[in-house]
Amino acid sequence: MAKMDFAGVLEEVVTREEFPLSRAQEVLKDEVVAVLGYGVQGPAQALNMRDNGIKVIVGVTPGGRSWNKALQDGWVPGETLFSMEEAAERGTIVQYLVSDAAQKLTWERIRPCLKEGDALYFSHGFAVVYRDQTGVVPPPYVDVILVAPKGSGTSVRANFLAGSGINSSFAVEQDYTGRARERTLAVGIAIGSGYLFETTFQHEVYSDLTGERGVLMGALAGIMEAQYQTLRAHGHTPSEAFNETVEELTQSLIRLVAQNGMDWMYANCSTTAQRGALDWRHEFRDATLPVFERLYQSVASGAETRRVLEANSQPDYKEKLEAELREMRESEMWRAGALVRSLRPENWQK
Numbered sequence: 001m002a003k004m005d006f007a008g009v010l011e012e013v014v015t016r017e018e019f020p021l022s023r024a025q026e027v028l029k030d031e032v033v034a035v036l037g038y039g040v041q042g043p044a045q046a047l048n049m050r051d052n053g054i055k056v057i058v059g060v061t062p063g064g065r066s067w068n069k070a071l072q073d074g075w076v077p078g079e080t081l082f083s084m085e086e087a088a089e090r091g092t093i094v095q096y097l098v099s100d101a102a103q104k105l106t107w108e109r110i111r112p113c114l115k116e117g118d119a120l121y122f123s124h125g126f127a128v129v130y131r132d133q134t135g136v137v138p139p140p141y142v143d144v145i146l147v148a149p150k151g152s153g154t155s156v157r158a159n160f161l162a163g164s165g166i167n168s169s170f171a172v173e174q175d176y177t178g179r180a181r182e183r184t185l186a187v188g189i190a191i192g193s194g195y196l197f198e199t200t201f202q203h204e205v206y207s208d209l210t211g212e213r214g215v216l217m218g219a220l221a222g223i224m225e226a227q228y229q230t231l232r233a234h235g236h237t238p239s240e241a242f243n244e245t246v247e248e249l250t251q252s253l254i255r256l257v258a259q260n261g262m263d264w265m266y267a268n269c270s271t272t273a274q275r276g277a278l279d280w281r282h283e284f285r286d287a288t289l290p291v292f293e294r295l296y297q298s299v300a301s302g303a304e305t306r307r308v309l310e311a312n313s314q315p316d317y318k319e320k321l322e323a324e325l326r327e328m329r330e331s332e333m334w335r336a337g338a339l340v341r342s343l344r345p346e347n348w349q350k
C-alpha cells in the first residue's frame with residue numbers, strides 16, 4: 001500500500017498501479033463471485049467484473065423485476081443467473097447487494113448457503129454494524145469483507161465505461177482464510193474502483209449515512225429549496241430562481257470545484273462574489289454545524305437504521321418512496337428545472 005500525505009495526515013491507499021487488474025484476476029482466478037441483488041450497485045459491480053474477466057454469477061428472485069433486468073444484461077438462467085440461494089451456494093465470494101432492509105429480510109435464507117472459506121461481501125457496513133437490529137451475524141468460518149464505492153452504481157458503471165473510476169473504501173471485518181485482505185483488494189479493483197482507501201465497517205456506515213443525509217443529498221436538496229423559496233418569495237421568476245440555485249451550480253461552478261478545488265472555483269468568479277461568499281460561508285457553516293452533529297448522533301444511536309428498516313421492509317416501500325420523489329419532481333422548483341434542462345443547447349428541441 002502506498003502511504004500518502006493527505007494534508008498532513010498519513011494514510012495508506014491502494015492504487016491500480018500497485019494492485020493492477022492482472023493481479024486481481026490472478027487472485028480471483030479460482031473464485032466465483034455471486035452477486036445477490038440486481039438493483040443499482042448489483043448490475044454495476046457485476047458487469048464491471050464480467051468485463052474484467054472475472055467469473056461472475058447473479059442471484060435474484062426468479063421472474064421478478066431484477067431478474068428481467070439481469071436477462072436484458074445478458075445473464076443466462078442456469079448458467080450465470082440463479083435464485084439468490086442457488087447463487088450463494090455456487091459462489092465463493094458472496095456479494096450481498098440486495099437493499100439494506102432486504103439483507104435483514106433474506107439473511108436466514110442466505111446464511112445456510114455459506115460454506116467454510118467463502119467470503120461474505122458487503123458494500124455498506126449497515127447489516128453487520130447494526131446486527132442488533134438486522135440479525136446479520138456472519139458465521140465464524142467465512143471472511144467478512146467490504147468494498148463501498150463512494151458514488152451511485154450508475155456512476156460506477158458509467159465511469160468504468162468511460163475509462164475512469166469511482167473511489168471506494170474497503171474493510172476486513174473477519175479474516176478466516178488469511179486471504180481476506182487480498183480478496184477484498186482484488187474485488188475492489190475488479191469492480192473498477194479509482195483508488196481504494198481503508199476504513200472499518202463502523203466508520204464506513206457512520207460516514208456514509210451522514211454523508212447521504214447531509215451534503216450529498218439531504219442538505220443539498222434542503223438548502224436549494226430554501227434559496228429557491230426565498231428568491232420566489234421576493235418576486236423572482238422561476239427561471240431566475242432555478243438558474244441562480246441549481247443550473248449554474250451543475251453546469252458551471254461545481255465542475256470547477258471538481259477540477260481544481262473550491263478556491264479555484266472562487267478564483268474564477270468575480271471579486272464581488274468572492275468577497276460575499278467568503279463572508280457568508282462562515283454563517284452557513286455555523287448555522288448547520290449543530291444539525292450535522294444531531295445527524296451524526298442519530299446515525300450513531302441506530303435511530304437512522306431503525307427508520308430505514310421500518311420503512312423499507314414494508315411490502316409497498318418502493319411505491320411510497322416513489323410517491324415522495326414524485327412530490328419533489330412535481331414541485332414548482334423541479335418542474336421549472338425540467339424545462340430549464342430541456343432548454344440546454346444539447347437538449348433543445350430533441
Ligand SMILES: NC(=O)c1ccc[n+]([C@@H]2O[C@H](COP(=O)([O-])OP(=O)(O)OC[C@H]3O[C@@H](n4cnc5c(N)ncnc54)[C@H](O)[C@@H]3O)[C@@H](O)[C@H]2O)c1
Binds near residue numbers: 041151
Ligand atoms: N445504490 C447505490 O449506488 C449504492 C452505493 C454504495 C453502496 N450501496 C449499498 O449497496 C447495497 C445494495 O444497494 P442498492 O441501492 O443497489 O439496492 P436496491 O435498493 O437497488 O436493491 C437491490 C436489490 O434488492 C432486491 N430486494 C429488495 N427487497 C428484497 C427482498 N425483500 N427480497 C429479495 N430481494 C430484495 C431488489 O429487487 C434489487 O434486486 C446496499 O448495501 C447499499 O447501501 C448502494
Ligand SMILES: CC(C)(O)[C@@H](O)C(=O)O
Binds near residue numbers: 150151153208
Ligand atoms: C450513492 C450513495 C449516496 O453514496 C450511497 O451511499 C447510497 O446509499 O446510495
Ligand SMILES: [Mg+2]
Binds near residue numbers: 124208209212
Ligand atoms: Mg449509502
Ligand SMILES: [Mg+2]
Binds near residue numbers: 150208
Ligand atoms: Mg455512499
